[in-house]
Amino acid sequence: MNSSITQQIEIEKNKGALAEPGTEVLQDWDRLATHLDDHGLRLDLEITPMQFASGFGNLNYLIKIDHALAVLRRPPMGPIPPGANDMAREYFILSRLSDAYPLAPRALHFCESTDVLGAHFLIMQYRPGLIIGSHIPQTVFERWQGEEPIGQRLGEQLINALAGLHRVTPAEVGLDKLGKPEGFIERTLKGWKKRAELAWQDSVPTSLLNVIEWLEVNKPDSATSSFIHNDFKLDNMILDPDSLQPVAVIDWDMGTQGAPLYDLAVLLSYWTETADPQCMHDLAQMPTSRHGFFGRQQAAEYYASLTGERMEDIKYFRVLASLRIAVVFRQLYRRYQEGGTQDERYATFDALSAQLAEFAQAVVENKYF
Template sequence: MSEQQRTRETIPVRAGEELDLARLTAYLGEHVPELASGDWRVEQFAAGHSNLTYLLRDGEREAVLRRPPLGPVAPKAHDMGRESRLLAALSPLFAKAPRPYLFCEDTAVIGSPFFVMERKKGVVADRRWPVEYEQTEENARLMSEALIDTLVELHSVEWRGTGLAEIGRPDGYMQRQVAGWIERYERSKTDEIPEAALVAKKLTDGLPESPTATIVHNDLKLNNLLLDEKDPSRVTAVLDWEMATLGDPLSDLAITLSYWAEASDPEVLRQGLSPLTTRPGFYTREQLIHRYALKSGRSVEQMDFYMAFATFKIAVICQQIYFRWKQGQTQDPRFAGMGAVAAQLIKVAAKS
């Protein structure tokens, strides 16, 4: 396999998203001995629609830098310090979480707060079949099970009595989530979608009683996993922890399912999420729910509510991205179609 195939998840840094490499490497040299000196180069990870993530490379040494997106961001969103602290507390308990090296709040270094963490390696299964694996239904099944089993493992982490107890407020979690995502939608709205009001009422009026709180990732989709290059059943890392907190594990399961496309879904969703999981061998959402219930021992009787909530939440995230693109805050061409995806997701949520 070529080196180009192995590193295809990175691209040259996009115009307007460059880092001041000289200032950055000087700062790292002063604060992180294991990253001191060297001839550092920077590339950008192509995937992801929120925070900007970069690969720092000096020969065999590598590290990953995360910073907020350009332009105005929502209050309390893209909190680099919080994500870094969470990973520092979680990584000793959940080995798939990257270990952070440092957090920097000095905006003079690269123009925003940022943190640097260890580089975890593995295969990203995103929109196309990973070149590392033979295209078989068995490998599709293994990737499906790897995702849901990792979610179960995360939800089993004992957070009480650790630093993780400080990252969230599990009491009243779903009430705050429902109210908060409705408010975010109103702030980022660009077009009238009649079904949005119906979804908001359904969620507000139908809140179930939550199970015991767990760590929730809140964005655990297939392309936020790194898989072993030779074994698609083994997860080497879970990425993108910016929305992780303490909360309702069934909402976390539903978020995962809302990113999971099936062959019978509308075309705009299959393409807007990822067409990969529509291929033969990948689990259906019902199969994923069944495996989660079997592995975790939790009841999934209220999943209709959670699916409506999660689908609406993903719609709002897409709408926020589209709003930034429409306002000219980002030039990334991937974002131009997010408005149509958001509208379709809201319609799906209304029918859940």
């Protein structure tokens, strides 16, 4: 076995990036090997595929193909919300975006059939590095030699990478037919309203109904358009562990053409501040309430300084993204309720989603940026 590959696998294990033994969602690796062999690719099963420890979305596995490490991505087990976990879409994006946006990994293979692993899947380039979720590992503080606080560097890197994506011209990379910029706001609001009705059935919280009514009345007349990631956040960025420079942005299955301020607002919907209500801290998505991160408004102002984007409509997109995240956590609870996962973390998401709906109404009322 190649010593550099062995070393990289050990690095992933040591930093806790891989799922604990016995907790993995196993796949039919022999069937995958046969499938890949039919497509001129060799899966090396001398190295057992290993699942990455993940959040609440797609399942990711570290595998070895043709003498190099790669990543296999497939939807989670159980029912999938409409339009979510679209590996075909992600493969299409990664097949075209990486030349213009080097942080996008290259796509290597896509399988549409469900006969191999029970769901469609893609294989993409592996980019080693550090992923930071709700907490910054102690080793990062020990290695950090920058003059500014770690949070300031991470916040700047996030906004820099997002602004860089929004500079990509979709037509130049063959992504101009993916999504429809016209009517993006109306479709997005309609889609999340429908998902809220499905997720809560006949019991959509009053606070969320108020938010939806406000969004319907206050739609901007127009919005600029760019290619957007649609779920841009810290743990979807892979970082160099020493410089904290980004080496990759991942999780492109919802990418489309749309309003760049919505992409920014989605990022800010995960961006907790110290004075936020408990539900925003319970999200535990990004460690932005400490370590020197700037606040949401400062993040928006920094983005504007990089892009020249006008901020008159940022409140609208903040409210729309706040609706989205409340619905997402209710959808996750429904997956748990319907037996799609046994992860006990999901049991708390019913209450959390209702509290996030109240926070969305507080954004409407200008109590929070």
